[in-house]
Amino acid sequence: MKQHLRPAVALLVLFTLITGALYPLLIVGIAQGVFPFEANGSIIQRDGNPIGSALIGQQFTSAKYFWSRLSATAPFPYNAGASSGSNYGPMNRSLLNATRSRVEQLRGADSLNMQSIPVDLATASASGLDPHISIQSAQYQLSRVARERNLPEVKVRSLVEQCTESRTFGFLGEPRVNVLKLNLALDGLTSSPKGAD
Template identity: 55%
Template sequence: MFKVIKPAAMMLVMLTLLTGVIYPALVTGLAQVLFPGQANGSIIRNSQGKASGSALIGQPFNNSKYFWSRPSTTAPYPYNAGASSGSNLGPTNPALAEAVKARIEAFQAADPDNKSPIPIDLITASGSGLDPHISPAAAEYQVNRIAKARHIDPDKLREMVRSHTEGRQWGFLGERRVNVLALNLALDTIR
């Protein structure tokens, strides 16, 4: 019996070292060398160098001086990364219609002069509930409200939106998008 246990124990120790220590250490080391930003959470820093958040996780903004993010359905708090999920409300569910109506009313109350149609990504949540991006159209929709609140030329804000608009991934996947946190941090640097 000892002849069977000894090789099995040796195999357990070898595989534990290989798959539990050596392989993870190798992958972690390579990630730190080749992709340090992504390996450490894609952290976005403010102008003082302080970590403000991740480029991959949305944050709530509700002050009229900032661009507002896409709505989140994570609970109990907005943009709770530990509760990533969609609402699972179907298009015929009255709760979804009421939530969208409330979001529309909030945008109309924040900028009553804006009669443009509200872009869909500002009133509907993403599948994960944590989307850090909005469309360039959603950013453009908010320019006049922010310009009034900050007393900034709207054309300057439009230029900021253009400079923070990311292209399609690898040139053909997805849509053009704007990272709301990065854009709002850039807004804070304007005097």
């Protein structure tokens, strides 16, 4: 027992130095040198001011924006300081109520739209910060956003396509649309004729 005390403590101290200090600091150095944008939160700038992260979703409620997925973070949706899923089981009444009221909201915002609602748009993400919706969810909302903004659907569709990320190498992951980027692009479109940008 006694003869093990010195190696235990000494090695713990040495490993702390190597894996707890040198290793993370070295990676910080490399990251800041080679990938400064990615290493600092992929923050989108406009006129030198940060206006959101390309990786972190935001909540949108007005009809002129594409809506993100449901978010279960507390005390408000898309609270990036406290990531969380709903953790409701599939039969949980709270889940069914949340889904039902979401369907009603979507229908209420766009009573002309008779399409089925894509499941990702009616459910909460794992992180509560999902920056994406499926392409089908974007298509579902397309006519509503175009109408609210008095834009031709073709124009909105082309923006959706610009903000679509396809499967990596053609097969990894799922094709998806970045909601914040899409809405920022829409705002840019609406405001630029007035010269606001």
